Amino acid sequence: MKKIIITTTFRDFNGNINDKMQIQFLKSLKRQTYQNYVLVVTLFREKNVEATVKKILGEKAVFVCSTISSKYRYSPTKVIMSGIDYGKEAGADILIDCSADIILQNNFLQTVVNYYSSMYCGISHPNIFYGINNKFEIVDKRVGECNRGIDIRFFDFSLIANKNVCRILKKYTLFDWGGIEHLLAVICMKYSKRMINIFDESKVIKFENDREASKESKEYITRSSQKNSKVLLDVAQAMKIDESKLFDLYYIHLQYSEPRYVSAIYILRKELWRKVMYFYGKLKNV
Secondary structure, three states: OOOEEEEEOOOOOOOOHHHHHHHHHHHHHHOOOOOOEEEEEEEOOOOOHHHHHHHHHHHHEEEEEOOOOOOOOOOHHHHHHHHHHHHHHHOOOEEEEEOOOEEOOOOHHHHHHHOOOOOEEEEOOOOEEEEEOOOOOEEEEEEOOOOOOOOEEEEEHHHHOOHHHHHHHHHOOOOOOOOHHHHHHHHHHHHOOEEEEOHHHHOOEEEOOOOOOOOOOHHHHHHHHHHHHHHHHHHHHHHOOOHHHHOOHHHHHHHOEOHHHHHHHHHHHHHHHHHHHHHHHHHHOO
16 A cells, blocks of 8 residues: 655634634545555644644644745745755655645545556646635635636656755745745756656546735745745756746646656557567668
């Protein structure tokens, strides 16, 4: 049975509407048909997180305190590193990294396990968006665009805990909002053997956050994005990747194949390579 590590962080639990979104995420974890998982929560000075999470998940959650500069709220790369460090000790097989403002279908973890293969990685994208009013009633439901954020990613643990990948995550640290899906996609394109998108089966639900309640102004989002964009440009240069592709979420989306096509594509590539090598051998003997 595969051991799953789930990594995330939370906003403050302080009585606003975002609390209810985060609680729905925790309840969707509790309802999973596949229960061999641990939620590794990284804390960055947030309030009331540990008590709230423990109330719903109990011993299935562990907490890691991370120290960062007071200039920042959190670091998505440090969240993943917390899960990697814990997973190495726990004998993890799969790591899932996600935001805490989503709802997972009851069979999400089972679906991730069903598609497991060595050095694989995957996403569920785009999301199904729920707009919520102050009474937590759904006021809008739609499928998001492919050029909007990827809120959940999963990996064979051997891939994400690879020493080269960990070196990248430690060197190119991201802070606050934006950039993590781009960085992880680049890592997957370079090091993974299989990239899949399980949206058709998983249909992850994403909430529209109340950013005003979380004091996440447009200036905060813009400033964070600009800082992380500079880091990603350094990544693109170091890894010799076209920066226009690195910043294009639609391009990134297309790199993840639907699972039903993956095996057929793999077989065709293998057969094509066999024929290339066959004719190459013939030419060498002419």
